[in-house]
Amino acid sequence: MTSLMNRSLAQVDPDIAAIIAKEERRLAYNLEMIASENFVSEAVLEAMGSVLTNKYAEGYPGKRYYGGCEFVDAAEELARARARAIFACEHVNVQPHSGSQANMAVYLSVLNYGDTILGMNLAHGGHLTHGHPLNFSGRSYKIVPYGVTQETETIDYEELERLAHEHKPKLILCGASAYSRVIDFERIGRVARDVGALSMADIAHIAGLVAAGLHPSPIPHMDFVTTTTHKTLRGPRAGMVMCREQFAKDLDRAVFPTVQGGPLMHAVAAKAVCFKEALEPEFKTYQEQVIRNARVLALELSNAGFRIISGGTDNHVMLVDVFVRGLTGTQAEKALERAGVTVNKNAIPFDTQPPMKASGVRIGSPALTTRGMKEPEMKVIAGLISETLADFENESAAKSVRERVNRLCESFPMYEGRLVRSSAQTK
Numbered sequence: 001m002t003s004l005m006n007r008s009l010a011q012v013d014p015d016i017a018a019i020i021a022k023e024e025r026r027l028a029y030n031l032e033m034i035a036s037e038n039f040v041s042e043a044v045l046e047a048m049g050s051v052l053t054n055k056y057a058e059g060y061p062g063k064r065y066y067g068g069c070e071f072v073d074a075a076e077e078l079a080r081a082r083a084r085a086i087f088a089c090e091h092v093n094v095q096p097h098s099g100s101q102a103n104m105a106v107y108l109s110v111l112n113y114g115d116t117i118l119g120m121n122l123a124h125g126g127h128l129t130h131g132h133p134l135n136f137s138g139r140s141y142k143i144v145p146y147g148v149t150q151e152t153e154t155i156d157y158e159e160l161e162r163l164a165h166e167h168k169p170k171l172i173l174c175g176a177s178a179y180s181r182v183i184d185f186e187r188i189g190r191v192a193r194d195v196g197a198l199s200m201a202d203i204a205h206i207a208g209l210v211a212a213g214l215h216p217s218p219i220p221h222m223d224f225v226t227t228t229t230h231k232t233l234r235g236p237r238a239g240m241v242m243c244r245e246q247f248a249k250d251l252d253r254a255v256f257p258t259v260q261g262g263p264l265m266h267a268v269a270a271k272a273v274c275f276k277e278a279l280e281p282e283f284k285t286y287q288e289q290v291i292r293n294a295r296v297l298a299l300e301l302s303n304a305g306f307r308i309i310s311g312g313t314d315n316h317v318m319l320v321d322v323f324v325r326g327l328t329g330t331q332a333e334k335a336l337e338r339a340g341v342t343v344n345k346n347a348i349p350f351d352t353q354p355p356m357k358a359s360g361v362r363i364g365s366p367a368l369t370t371r372g373m374k375e376p377e378m379k380v381i382a383g384l385i386s387e388t389l390a391d392f393e394n395e396s397a398a399k400s401v402r403e404r405v406n407r408l409c410e411s412f413p414m415y416e417g418r419l420v421r422s423s424a425q426t427k
C-alpha cells in the first residue's frame, strides 16, 4: 500500500485538518441559532466517515447495477424500515442527496414541464425549490403563489383554496423554511382532492417534530412528503421522499435514474442511524425541549421590544422583526455574529426593506437544545441578543457580549473529544 493510504488527515493535509479544527472551535464557541442547522451525534458522524463512501450501488436493494451490494443493501433496508416505523408512510425512498433533490424527484415523477404548481410564496416563508425564478422549479413550471394574511401573518387558507379552484394546479405544495405556526395539512390535502390536484408537503424544517408526534403528520393527507434529514431530524445532510404506494414506482425511477446516479451509501447508513436515534424516547424529550426553548426565546424577545411574526411560535423557529427596533436584518446578523451569535437575516412577510437588507432575522432553537440548553439559558440569550442589537454599531459592546457567550458555551461543551484530538494533531 502506498504511504498516502495510511496517514492521518493532519499528516496528509494539514491545511484541511486545521480548517476542520477551526470549524470545531467555531461550533463549540458560538451560539448556533440558524433554524435549519443542528449538531449530529458521534454515531452519525462515524457512519458518515465510513468505508461505505467507496461503494457504487445504483438501483435499489436486491436490484442493483453493481456487485458487492449485500451489506449496503442491508443498510438501505434498515433505513427504509426505520423511516416507515417513524412516519407510518406507505413507501419511502432514502436516496436523495438533499432536500432539493427530493423535491425535484417528486416534480419529475408526476409533472410535465410547464405544469402549474400552487406553492407558498417564497417571500412569506416558502423555499427556493417551491418556485424561485432562478431555481429549476421556477424555470420548469408555472408557479402560482399563496401567502400569509397581513393581519395574522399565518397561512391564508382561503386564498389558497380560491387560487386552487381558479388555477387548477397539477400539484399543491405546502411546507416552509421560515414559518413558525402549525400547518394544517389536512385542510390543504382536502383542497387538493377537491380540485383534482396532487399534494406534497415539504417537512424539511419540522421533520423532527413530526417524527416525535409534536406536529400533526402530513402523511395521511398528502400524496408525497419530502424532507431533509439534517434539520430538526438531526441526521446527516441529505434528503428523503415518502409517498403513497401508488406513486412508489414512478418516484423511485425519478430519484434514480432521472435525478441521481449512485446513492451516497455512507449517508444512507447515517440516515439509518439517525432514524434509530429518532425512535428512542430521548429523541421525543429533545424535540419537546426544542419547542419549549423556542417559545421562551420568542416571549423574551418580544418583551424586549422585538416583534415576533405571527405573534409567536408553535415549533422550533421564529421570524423576528428587528426593524421595529431601528435596524435591518443584515445589520442585526452582522452585529450578532461579532457577539458570537449565529443567525440569518430573513425577509418578513410584506417586507418594506429590499431582500439584501431585510427587516428580520430567523432564529431557531434546535442546535442549542442539542447542546443541552434549556429555558434559563434562552432567557439569558434573549438578553444578550437584545443588548447587542441595542448598540449594534458599537464593537466594544459586542465584545462584552462575546465574553459572556464564550462562558455560556463552555458550560455546554460540543464535540469535546474532537476538539481535544484535533488540537493535539494540529499542534
Ligand SMILES: *Cc1c(COP(=O)(O)O)cnc(C)c1O
Residues within 6 Å of the ligand: 036, 097, 098, 099, 100, 101, 126, 127, 129, 175, 176, 177, 202, 203, 204, 205, 228, 238, 239
Ligand atoms: C432546507 C429546505 C430544503 C432543501 O434542502 P437542501 O438539502 O438544502 O437542498 C427544501 N425545502 C425546505 C422547506 C427547506 O427548508
